[in-house]
Amino acid sequence: MFQAIKTFNQQILFVFVCFLSVSYSQADPKPKEKDCSFLEPGVPGEYLLSRAIQEQIDGYQANNRKKGTEARKSFEASIAFMDQYHACQKEKGKGPTAQTAEIQAQTYLELANPTKAWEWSEIAKQNAKEVTKELVILQMRIRLREQDLTKATEVLERDLVSFPNDPDFLYLLGNLYFERKMWNQSLLYYTALSFVIERRDNHSKYKYVTAKSLGELNYKLDYPKIAIKRYKEYTSVNKSDMEVLFRLAQIYFVLGDFKMSKLYLEQIREKNPRDIDASHMLAEIYFLDARDIAPKFFATLKAEKKIPKDGIIPILYQQVNGHTYGLTEKLKAYIQSNPGRLSPRVALLELADQNNEPDYEVLNAETAQYAYEYRQYGLAERILRRGLSRLDPNLTDAKVNYLEKISACQEMLGKWNHAILSIKEAIRLNLDLEKNVRMRFRLAYLYLQGNLKKEQVSIDILSQTLSEKPSSTHYYLRGLAYFQLERYEDSVKDYTEAIGMDPNNPNFYFYRASAFDKLKRFPETESDLKKTISLNPNASNAMNYLGYLYAEKDIYPEEASSLLNQAIALEPDNPAYQDSLGWVYFRKKEYNSALLHLNFAASLALERGFEDPVIYEHLGDVYLAKKDPVNALQFYKLSLSNDKQTSNKDLVSKIKRVEKEISE
Template sequence: MKDKKRNLLCLIVSVFIFSGCFSAKTGSLKSFNALEQPDQMNVNSKACAHYLRGLLYERQGSLDRAVSEFSKAHNYDQDSTAVLTKLAASYFRKGEFPHAIGALKKVFVLEPENIKARLLLAIIYTHMARFEDASLLYKEVIELDPENKHALLSIADLYVFEKKTEKAILIYEQIVIKEQPQHAFIYFNLGMLYLQIGKYDEAVRCLEQALHLKSDYVEAYLCIGLVYELKDEIGKSEQAYKSVINIMPKNCLAHFRLGSLYLGTDQDEKALQQFQRVIEINPEIVEPYFEIARTYLKLDNPDAAIKILLSRENFIKEKAYFFLLLGIANSVKDDFVLAEQYYHKALTEKPDYEAARFYLAVLYERQGKRDLSKQEFLLIIENNPDNSVACNYLGYMYAEDGANLDKAIELIKKAIKIEPKNGAYVDSLGWAYYKKGNLEYALKYLEQAVSLLDSDFEIHSHLGQVYFEKGCFSKARKHWERSLKIKPAQVEVKEKLENLIANNGKRGGKQ
């Protein structure tokens, strides 16, 4: 669940960045277009001529010539702040920040309260990552012109860059309350900021306002869909993605997220349709091939999974996940040799690939190579002590072996500390105590496990065994019957139950 949340948040940030809502605006020079008119200059024909040539070269992208012409214009009219500001802008576009700053400082000598020069200098400081200096300049602009929305939004942007999200929110809220702006992007940005601090309801409210102002705002629909996924409101998320597709039928992200929703809600055929649609739109995107393979594995069709993966082998650059899925597919087919080869390939590509090492450890355990399996699990836990699945798996293996029982209990308790409501982990702890001979603790945790995960056949089997050892034969029978109802093909449990019934509900025979 944590990985899913992290992935969704990364997706939201990606939508945010590619929509260009913050960074593009902060570095924009559009606000200086007014300076292209020479009416702010002193009447000097030679200065004006060089100034106009500078504008022409600037528009053609000939920045060296533009700088040369603006410099000549300045030589003829050294009191023109318009010339100096355009000279600074050209230096900025060339990446010559010190020269740009020098020209702007001359502007402040001539005109101490020049707002446009302050805005340009703030942009330059932002590009130099001098955020504090930029922020001070924007604040000076607001003091000179309290209604300057560009400066307010730019300060908010700086707070975003500095990860001072709550300060950025305050500025956006100030703009919204004071002006009730009709610009959808302001509400979109505010929604994204709320999202960053986990205020999902406020985020949705702002995003919906953005859509009210701009009904075809694709990025807002996408982000609402992702937020609803975080809130586990799958129906609303589905509707948001469908709205994107209605506006933009070839939006790959909407189709992909819709497929992921369907896959997560066991609508596997619908999931396949959406992933196939992404491939039709853009065959170069590799993720849908992986998701189709995962869907086929879920449908217990490993051959189809292998086929779709191998069809793109030559186009996949980062192959670690590719090899992992092939390993899983071959493991499902009980081709352990090939599965092991693929897991090792995944680890060769990415030595710290925790998932590949985990599946390799499980594969070893399935093959009866328990020592090798334990070595892999120990490596996982050494590198990531908070891997609850590995802690529980290794702890349960120790318990099953009847060895290292104190270590087994320690590992399983660590897993439960990370996921307290995980019924499988609590079952492992109960079983470890049973193996240690502590029936009271075993009963305590196994009853708790059943309350958390009543549909697990193994928990009922374990609880039945503990009740049997305590002489509570009717309860033992009840849980063994429940276990067999969930999974009838359990020879050992069936034999235990038959022996119990044959002995009139009393101890008899080997249990």
């Protein structure tokens, strides 16, 4: 995936060689002396350097002409001349310069000797007044030649703080982590690159490859809607990338948007009539979602000779045409070999419905569960409603089960009120206390979701249940409802009750810590966050919370850094964690590191579809500390425009202060 990145500029080197030649020819006549023991009198040591550089250039040019043997001879000659030059310098009491060591490293790399190349690159780095981008990328190339992706990544990350907005660095890091299949880290760097492109370099060569990579990464990390946005950005220019069009169809299928999925599959069929996969996927969608049109489409596939002899497509073709003889056995055999496929299960369920099979109810529950797991919530709800309509009215327990599952589908579809009505009906019909307690918890939970936010209703339901049968989970949920109502003392009491009943649940301590923090009770907050981490060593939310609190209070800076780095190691693409670490660096007056992580935070937040005023204000604070009031003002204003508070007096005061500074 990586293109060779050269760290030299041939034009500059050519000018340098010419400069040396002119310098020698115009020099004043002097008594000829030896510059070093193995040179002829009057021959300067720089002659060896110029020959080394020229041989290196000849080697590159030979490589471009595909003359491998010739190139190797030139590179070997370059090494020899440079060794002589360094020996000459040593006689004068001088060592290699950063530039000559870098040239030697480049040449050894071309000779496929990464060990020597690395040694010389390290000498170049030690002798450089300031490490250059070219030298860092050279070291990365050396590690890649060693086929060590981990070390190549470390090279770039070690010096990233010096080049935080460099598109090449961010692209290479995103690419390296992608190659290593570390999706979260890859997403972090590609997102940061996209942020740089949008703000600084909208015509970047990386713009559309970054959009495609972010589409793939968001798909892998289960952010389907963001993946769609990024893929569409890519296909706005690359309209005929069949792989991406098919992936868009798959994502829409997973989201249950069959209309959009069909749209992309039809595009593929139009652009590439010989395509088989898109045609077969489209056939399954018609079977699942548009049965009235399915026979016509399957007939089209038959005419196009795209109905194979084996697989699910000929079986579905048989069913849509009403030829059901022997079909049940075929479907059962296919399901046994392909248990994860949804369409044959739907087909088998329909046959069982038509034939009034005695095992219909079991098949209905299984098929609905598969549809739910595939996130086909609308299809799952339709299946369950069909099963509910077939039930004997006297089978109350079965009806309760159906209503509970239908409510779950409606919740996932964002139909909160429908979900509440379904679970209420299930509770009304149910006579079992244990089951009612569980369903009341779900009802109370639903009242806290979406745009309902009926906290008091949730509290009333939970209070009734707790009076009948106390449980830690009900105390926990009521504590959350109290927290949302800003009744923090009541929230603490309920979390304490939950902890008393289940002292090893880390979540209860974490949420109680949140309530203690609102009450400005830092010792208790700190204690509960530490307890959360002790019970769950991967509790990144608690690590971030505690690290940020330490930074805010300017205490335990090293521990704050350690906690936040642990959190980021677990979730590198979490914008809140990157913001917290950036704030720690700000408190430590390490402003470049602060900017690096705060820019990560801002870009990740944008990628997730929101703009965080806190991150923007932090960026403003860092730029102000770096005596860059123009950028500080930009981010303060961004923060204010995204702040949901009616009036943020502190931020308004900062803006006025900076505006005055700029005007003066």
